Amino acid sequence: MLGRIINLLPRDWLVYLYKHFPFKRLKNWIVYRAQHKFLVSVLGIITNESGQIMLLKHVYREEPWGIPGGWMELEKPEEGLKREIYEETKLNVTITGIAQAKYGSNPVRIDLIYTGKIVEGTFVPSSEISDIMFCDLDDWPEGMPEVQKRLIKEILSRS
Structure with a gap:
């Protein structure tokens, strides 16, 4: 008002x-x-030592498989992504760079998409994530959103 x-x-x-x-x-x-308000999300295209892409099974989504991410708190974006991944999986990652920033409209937000690698840890399920998998490009599990498939292919094709 x-x-x-x-x-x-x-x-x-x-x-x-x-x-x-x-x-x-x-x-x-x-x-x-x-001023108008909007959210900032951090997303990660995270790979293992073999170059396979880490996908998480989110318990609250209709299409459960997807890349890790979450909402930023009062922190640097890279730290927010590392925190989200650790909270959801108990895996430590290193962020190698920002790949893309996008505007999203439902809800209104800015998506910051990073690339990274797993450093250490053993997967532990959480209240948000029930499973983890590593897959090669185009070897997607059933139940993964097309928009995330395109995003991963676009970003990885640039590197």
Whole structure:
């Protein structure tokens, strides 16, 4: 509601008010409330020592197999992905680079897709992940979303 009201004001007025408003905390609160919000997800195309792709079986999805990932908290994206993978699998990974950033609309979000490798650990099922598998490109399990298959192929074809 506040955002809609503020967006009705001319941009020049908003800049003037921001520059001259004396109460910094209140000013920052108003700016925060007036801005659109969206989520940031971190996703990983993680491979083992043989170059096979790690897929996880998510217990809450209709198409359960897919790449690891989750929502960022107040952390660096790479650390968020490592944390998510460890929480869900007990595997430690190293992140080798960012492969792509994409906009998603349901929910509104930015997806940061990274590549990485497994460093150590033994898979332990969690409340979110019931199984793990490693597969070669195009040797997908039944129940994997087409969008993730295309994403993996696109990213791995660049490297």
